[in-house]
Amino acid sequence: ETGVTQTPRHLVMGMTNKKSLKCEQHLGHNAMYWYKQSAKKPLELMFVYSLEERVENNSVPSRFSPECPNSSHLFLHLHTLQPEDSALYLCASSQGDLPLFDYTDTQYFGPGTRLTVL
Amino acid sequence: RKEVEQDPGPFNVPEGATVAFNCTYSNSASQSFFWYRQDCRKEPKLLMSVYSSGNEDGRFTAQLNRASQYISLLIRDSKLSDSATYLCVVNSGGYQKVTFGTGTKLQVIP
Numbered sequence: 454e455t456g457v458t459q460t461p462r463h464l465v466m467g468m469t470n471k472k473s474l475k476c477e478q479h480l481g482h483n484a485m486y487w488y489k490q491s492a493k494k495p496l497e498l499m500f501v502y503s504l505e506e507r508v509e510n511n512s513v514p515s516r517f518s519p520e521c522p523n524s525s526h527l528f529l530h531l532h533t534l535q536p537e538d539s540a541l542y543l544c545a546s547s548q549g550d551l552p553l554f555d556y557t558d559t560q561y562f563g564p565g566t567r568l569t570v571l
Numbered sequence: 572r573k574e575v576e577q578d579p580g581p582f583n584v585p586e587g588a589t590v591a592f593n594c595t596y597s598n599s600a601s602q603s604f605f606w607y608r609q610d611c612r613k614e615p616k617l618l619m620s621v622y623s624s625g626n627e628d629g630r631f632t633a634q635l636n637r638a639s640q641y642i643s644l645l646i647r648d649s650k651l652s653d654s655a656t657y658l659c660v661v662n663s664g665g666y667q668k669v670t671f672g673t674g675t676k677l678q679v680i681p
C-alpha cells in the first residue's frame with residue numbers, strides 16, 4: 454500500500470544534528486497528523502494540520518517543528534533532540550472535513566520513521 | 572481511570588482457536604470506535620470501524636456495549652498471521668478527541 458509514505462524509514466542522529474522527516478499522502482485527504490510512538494505507550498498526538506493550517510499542537514517541545522506546505526505533504530523538522538526522543542514517528546492522514554471532523558473520520562498511517570538519538 | 576484501557580496481554584492461543592479482547596473507555600460521549608492491527612515495528616493498519624452496535628468482517632467481529640462502555644474484538648479460527656498487537660481507538664468527536672489504547676498483543680501458536 455502506498456497511500457501514505459514516509460522517508461526516511463530509519464534515522465540515527467546526534468543531539469546537535471538537524472534533520473527532517475517527510476510524509477506524503479496520496480489519498481486526497483485534507484488532514485495530516487504526526488504521532489510519536491514509544492515502547493509500551495499509546496500513540497501520542499503531536500501535531501494536526503487541516504488544509505495546511507495547524508489546528509492542534511499538543512504541547513510539543515520546540516525542538517520539533519512541523520511544516521505543511523500543501524495538503525499532500527507534511528514535514529517534521531528536528532533539532533537538538535534528546536535521547537528520550539528516540540521513538541517511532543508516524544504520519545497519518547484523514548478526510549478531516551472542517552469545521553469539525555466527523556466522528557467517522559478515519560486515519561490511515563504511513564510506515565513510520567524509526568528515530569534513534571545518540 | 573485511563574481514557575482507553577486495554578489488557579496488554581500477551582494472549583497466547585493455538586491455531587484455530589477463538590479469542591476475544593476487550594477495550595474499555597471512560598468518555599460516555601464517545602461516538603465511534605476503531606480496531607487497528609499493528610505488526611512488530613510496522614504502522615497501525617485499520618482492521619474495523621464501529622459506529623453502532625457492532626461490525627463483522629469475515630473471522631473478525633467487533634461488538635459495542637455502550638451501557639458498560641466497552642468494545643470487544645472477537646477473532647474466530649485464529650491464524651498464525653493474526654499474531655500482532657491490536658489497538659483500540661476511540662473518537663469522542665473530532666480530531667482532537669481521538670484516543671489510542673496501548674494495545675493487546677496476540678500470539679497465535681502452531
